[in-house]
Amino acid sequence: MKRLVLFDLDGTLTDSSEGILASLSYMMNKLSLKIPDDTILASFIGPPLRDSLSTIYGMDNTEVEIAEKVYREYFAERGIHRLAVYPGIENLLNDLSSNYLLAIATSKPEIYAKQIVEQIGLTHYFTGIFGADLAGRRSKKADVIAYALNKLNTKEAVMVGDRKFDILGAKANELSSIGVLYGFGSQQELVNAKADIVVESVDELTDAIRKLIK
Incomplete structure (x- = not known):
């Protein structure tokens, strides 16, 4: 075998950095979140999004679910191709x-x-x-x-x-x-x-x- x-x-x-970072930017702007520096932004690539949102923004489960939904609005249509x-x-x-x-x-x-x-x-x-x-x-x-x-x-x-x-x-x-x-x-x-x-x-x-x- x-x-x-x-x-x-x-x-x-x-x-996939271009598409992920564009999707993150869309989410952060739409939710009026402070956009972190490039090093922290890069740390979003790899781990589950919900873990990064919880760690970096201190979001609870409800807030994470809202943010993930907004992220996917962009990613599913545009970010996925970049x-x-x-x-x-x-x-x-x-x-x-x-x-x-x-x-x-x-x-x-x-x-x-x-x-x-x-x-x-x-x-x-x-x-x-x-x-x-x-x-x-x-x-x-x-x-x-x-x-x-x-x-x-x-x-x-x-x-x-x-x-x-x-x-x-x-x-x-x-x-x-x-x-x-x-x-x-x-x-x-x-x-x-x-x-x-x-x-x-x-x-x-x-x-x-x-x-x-x-």
């Missing part, structure tokens, strides 16, 4: 697909993740695309990974992602992990989270995956 490789989406397969596939990703997936099962595990709502992967023409590489639910009951990366493993009926995989949430989510599910530096996380973040391997480029991923799963 082929071994499983789980990929994060934002910052790992796609540079992204690019990282160079080399399609070649990587093509090379890996002959020896591994490939799937996506993302904190982005699953309905949007499936639309994105379809619009960038990569759906056929993946055995499954797994993400958060819109109600927020499954939003933590560890929960999404567990959901993916359950659906695919396996407990063995390697997780590839650009943020500490990917690495910590993998550890919570007793998986090996690879951190990528071309996305939105820093080397220090990935090292502190104890990624098994950290790579700088897409070109290094095949060898890193082969080191962790034969």
Whole structure:
């Protein structure tokens, strides 16, 4: 049986920063929220939106639900299209697909993740695309990974992602992990989270995956 490789989406397969930041700007302006500096704005990319809203703005559950709804007004219509596939990703997936099962595990709502992967023409590489639910009951990366493993009926995989949430989510599910530096996380973040391997480029991923799963 082929071994499983789980990929994060934002910052790992796609540079989605333009669409996410535009959607955040729309939400903040519509709700008259103070727009934070660029560093804090960038921190929104990766973790569940509700967690960032709660941490940065101190929102309660009701306020979070309102803000998420406004964010999705823009994202679902416009933000979802403002992204690019990282160079080399399609070649990587093509090379890996002959020896591994490939799937996506993302904190982005699953309905949007499936639309994105379809619009960038990569759906056929993946055995499954797994993400958060819109109600927020499954939003933590560890929960999404567990959901993916359950659906695919396996407990063995390697997780590839650009943020500490990917690495910590993998550890919570007793998986090996690879951190990528071309996305939105820093080397220090990935090292502190104890990624098994950290790579700088897409070109290094095949060898890193082969080191962790034969």
